[in-house]
Amino acid sequence: MSSQTPAPAPDSAWARVQLARHPKRPHSLDYIQRLIAGFHELHGDRRFADDAAIVGGFGYLRDRPVMVIGQQKGRDTKQKLHRNFGMPKPEGYRKALRLMQLAAKFRRPIVTLLDTPGAYPGIDAEERGQAEAIAYNLREMARLPVPIVSVVIGEGGSGGALGLGVGNRILILENAVYSVISPESCAAIIWRDAAHAEKAAAALRLTAPELLQFGLVDAIVEEPGEGAHAEPDAASFQLGNALAGALDELSHLSPEQLMEDRYRKFRSMGSFFQEV
Amino acid sequence: MAWFTREKSGVSADEGEKKVKTEGLWLKCDGCSQVIWRKGLEEQHNVCDKCGFHFKIEVAARLKMLFDGEYEEFDQGLASSDPLGFVDSRPYKERLESMKKATGLPDAIVCAAGELHRRRVQICAMELKFIGGSMGAVVGEKITRAVERCLAEKSPLIVISASGGARMQEGAISLMQMAKISAALMKLDEAGIPFISVLTDPTTGGVTASFAMLGDLNIAEPGALIGFAGPRVIEQTIRQKLPDGFQRSEFLLEHGFLDAVVPRREMKDYIGAAFDFFCGKG
Ligand SMILES: [Zn+2]
Numbered sequence: 001m002s003s004q005t006p007a008p009a010p011d012s013a014w015a016r017v018q019l020a021r022h023p024k025r026p027h028s029l030d031y032i033q034r035l036i037a038g039f040h041e042l043h044g045d046r047r048f049a050d051d052a053a054i055v056g057g058f059g060y061l062r063d064r065p066v067m068v069i070g071q072q073k074g075r076d077t078k079q080k081l082h083r084n085f086g087m088p089k090p091e092g093y094r095k096a097l098r099l100m101q102l103a104a105k106f107r108r109p110i111v112t113l114l115d116t117p118g119a120y121p122g123i124d125a126e127e128r129g130q131a132e133a134i135a136y137n138l139r140e141m142a143r144l145p146v147p148i149v150s151v152v153i154g155e156g157g158s159g160g161a162l163g164l165g166v167g168n169r170i171l172i173l174e175n176a177v178y179s180v181i182s183p184e185s186c187a188a189i190i191w192r193d194a195a196h197a198e199k200a201a202a203a204l205r206l207t208a209p210e211l212l213q214f215g216l217v218d219a220i221v222e223e224p225g226e227g228a229h230a231e232p233d234a235a236s237f238q239l240g241n242a243l244a245g246a247l248d249e250l251s252h253l254s255p256e257q258l259m260e261d262r263y264r265k266f267r268s269m270g271s272f273f274q275e276v
Numbered sequence: 277m278a279w280f281t282r283e284k285s286g287v288s289a290d291e292g293e294k295k296v297k298t299e300g301l302w303l304k305c306d307g308c309s310q311v312i313w314r315k316g317l318e319e320q321h322n323v324c325d326k327c328g329f330h331f332k333i334e335v336a337a338r339l340k341m342l343f344d345g346e347y348e349e350f351d352q353g354l355a356s357s358d359p360l361g362f363v364d365s366r367p368y369k370e371r372l373e374s375m376k377k378a379t380g381l382p383d384a385i386v387c388a389a390g391e392l393h394r395r396r397v398q399i400c401a402m403e404l405k406f407i408g409g410s411m412g413a414v415v416g417e418k419i420t421r422a423v424e425r426c427l428a429e430k431s432p433l434i435v436i437s438a439s440g441g442a443r444m445q446e447g448a449i450s451l452m453q454m455a456k457i458s459a460a461l462m463k464l465d466e467a468g469i470p471f472i473s474v475l476t477d478p479t480t481g482g483v484t485a486s487f488a489m490l491g492d493l494n495i496a497e498p499g500a501l502i503g504f505a506g507p508r509v510i511e512q513t514i515r516q517k518l519p520d521g522f523q524r525s526e527f528l529l530e531h532g533f534l535d536a537v538v539p540r541r542e543m544k545d546y547i548g549a550a551f552d553f554f555c556g557k558g
Contacts, residue, residue: 119485121505121513126523129533131484131504138458139490143466158442158451159485159504166455180442180451180482185509189444190364204447205360214359216448266459267420269452270413275353275382 013201016208017183019175020154024229026236027086028055028070028113031153034236035061035243036068042099044091048128051092053084053116054164056099061111062244067103069096069164070113073154086155087120090133093163097137100144109147109247112164117182119160134163141166142262145255149246151221151239152176153228156206168253168262169246170216172208173239174223178216179206216269219246305329307499321540330497330540332477335386335403338436342399342544347390350425351418355382359413360447368445375406383414384439387422389431393548395555396429398422401436402483409439411483412446416453419487423460426469432551433464433471437488440506441481454486461490470554472547475502475525475534493535493550496525497543502534 019025032039032055039059044050056069073086096112103110119130141148141164150167156178172178186204187196211217221242228235253261302311307329317324321341322331339347355372362368376382384406389398400422402409419435426433442450464471473491475484477500485504488494496502503523511518521527525537538546 119504121509123510123514123518123522126503126505126510127531129489129531131502132489132533134485134504135454135458135487135489138455138486139462139465142455142459142462156448159454159482162451162455163485166459178448178451180447181444186444203360203362203364204444206448211448214447214449216452263459263463266452266456269449269456270417271357271359271446271449272354272413272417273357274351275355 013207014198016175016177017201019227020177022227022229025154026228026232028072028115028153030232031113031236031239032068032070034233035240036066045094045098047091047094049091051089051095052082053086053088054092054096056096061247062240064244064247065108066111067099067108068111068113069099071116071161071164073115084120086116087118088116088160089120089125090128090130093133093137096164097140100141104144104146107146109250110144111243112148112150112167114150114152114156114161114165115154116157116160117155118157119163134159137163138166143259145258147247147250147253147258148262149243151243152178157182166262166266168250168258168265169218171219171221171242171246172211172217173221173228174208175227176208177206178211179204323540328498328539330477330499332404334405335401338401339386339388339399342392342434342547343390344392344394345390347388349386349388351387351421353382354414354418356412356414356446359449360445362445371407379403379406381406384409384411385415385418387418389425392544395551396431397434398426398431399434399436402438404438407443410441410443411439411453412443412450413453416456419457420460423464426464427467430469432469432555434474434547435487436474436476437479437483438476439479439483441483451482454482457487458490461487470551472550474543476500480504480506489533492554494533495536495538495546496528496534497540498525498537500525502528
C-alpha cells in the first residue's frame with residue numbers, strides 16, 4: 001500500500017486483516033503459555049522431520065486434559081525464519097494428525113489453533129505431498145472419536161488453516177479472518193494488482209461476523225479493547241472461557257455422537273439452489 | 277494461499293476454449309508441435325498418436341469413454357446462489373450465466389450413474405472450462421450427494437478431477453467444501469466402498485488437497501499438472517525457475533503420491549480391473 005492510502009475504517013474487512021496480522025498479536029504459544037497448565041510439547045511426525053510452523057503438546061486447560069495443536073508464527077526475524085512465517089509443510093500436518101490420533105487413543109479432547117498465511121508453497125513441500133497431507137488430515141479428523149474445538153486466532157489462510165480445522169466447534173476471535181485465498185492473491189487475479197487487496201478483503205467476506213452469518217463458524221470470541229495484541233492476558237482469559245465452555249458442552253457426547261455432530265456440521269455448509 | 281494464480285485462471289477457461297474452438301481440420305500438437313488431423317485425434321480419445329500428448333477433453337467425452345452405454349445424470353439443476361454477492365471485474369452472477377451458456381452446464385461438475393464393465397458405478401467429472409473447474413458449493417454438494425448414493429446402493433465411486441482449486445467467488449464457503457467432501461469420503465472408507473480418484477490436467481489447490489488425493493487409488497493421466505500450490509506461486513516464493521517436469525504426473529509417481537500413471541485409452545480397463553479386485557467379479 002502506498003503511504004498516501006488513508007487508514008481503513010476500524011471495522012472494515014481490511015482493518016480486520018491488519019489486526020489479524022498485527023506484529024504484536026498473540027500467537028499459538030502465547031495462548032498456550034497463558035492457558036495450558038503443565039504443557040509438554042511433543043515433536044515430529046515420525047516420518048521425516050519436526051515442523052516448527054506447527055506446535056503441539058498436552059496439558060490442562062483449567063483442569064481439563066487437552067491436546068493442543070496450533071500453527072505458530074515467529075515474532076522477530078530469527079523466529080519468523082525458524083517458524084517459516086507460520087507456513088506449515090507436510091510434516092507439520094502429519095505431526096498434527098499424529099498428536100490428534102494420540103489424543104483420541106486415550107480419549108482426550110483436542111484444541112486446534114489456526115493462524116497461518118497458508119500452507120508453504122515450495123518445492124520440498126510439493127515433493128513431500130503438501131496436498132496429500134492436508135487432504136488426509138481433513139478425512140482423518142472427521143473420524144476422530146473425541147471432542148475437537150478449533151479456533152481461528154489470527155489468519156485463517158485457506159487449506160493450510162483448514163488442515164487443522166475440522167472441529168465439532170469452530171470459534172473465531174473477533175479480529176481474526178478465515179478465507180479461501182489471501183486478499184492480495186485475490187486482488188492479483190481480479191485487478192492484476194495486489195494493491196487492491198483492500199477491495200478484495202471486503203469482497204471475500206472473511207470477517208468473523210460474516211463467517212458467523214454464513215454458518216461457517218459457531219461463535220465469535222470477543223477481544224478486549226483495541227484487540228488481542230493490546231491486552232494479550234485479557235484476550236487469553238476470554239479465549240479460555242470460550243474453550244472451557246465448548247469442551248464442557250461436548251464432554252457429554254459419545255464417540256459416535258461426536259463424529260456425527262462433526263459430520264452434520266460440515267455437511268450443511270454450502271449455498272445453492274435447484275433450477276427448475 | 278493463492279490457489280488461483282493469474283496463470284491458472286488463464287489456463288483454465290481460455291485455453292480450454294481455444295482448443296475446442298480452433299477451426300479447421302488440422303491442429304498443432306502441444307506435445308510434439310506436429311500438425312495432426314483433428315478427426316483422427318478425436319478417434320484416439322484426443323491423445324496424439326505421435327507423442328502421446330493428452331489433450332484436454334470435455335466432461336461429456338469423459339463419461340462416454342468410461343460408461344458402457346447409457347447413463348443417468350443427477351442434480352443437473354443445482355446452481356450457485358452467489359452467497360457473497362461477489363463482484364470483481366463483473367458480477368459473479370453474470371459470470372455464472374455466461375459460463376452456463378458457453379458450456380451448457382450450470383456449474384463445474386457432472387455427476388452420473390451407469391455401468392462400467394457391467395458394474396454399476398457413480399462417476400463425478402469436473403469441467404475445466406467452467407471457471408477453471410473451480411470448486412464452490414455446487415461442486416461440493418454434488419460430489420457429497422454422489423458419495424451418499426454410493427453408500428446407499430453400495431456402488432463404487434470415481435471422481436475425475438480437472439480444477440484450479442476452490443472457487444474464490446464463494447469465499448470460505450468454497451473452502452469448507454474440502455472438509456465436507458473429505459468427511460463424506462471418510463464414511464465411504466468406513467463402509468469399505470472403493471473410490472478411485474482420477475487426476476487430469478490440471479488438478480491443483482483445494483481439489484488436490486481434498487478428495488483428489490483421497491482415493492483408494494489415485495491415478496493420473498500422463499503429463500498432468502498436479503500440485504497444491506500453482507507453479508507461478510512457487511516460483512514467486514522461491515525466486516527461481518522450477519525444474520522441467522515438476523508437479524507433473526510422472527513427478528508425483530516418482531515421489532510416491534500416485535498409484536499409477538494411466539494413459540487415457542487404458543483408463544476404463546484399469547478402473548474395471550481395480551473394481552474387479554476390490555469387489556469381486558460379476
Ligand atoms: Zn504430439
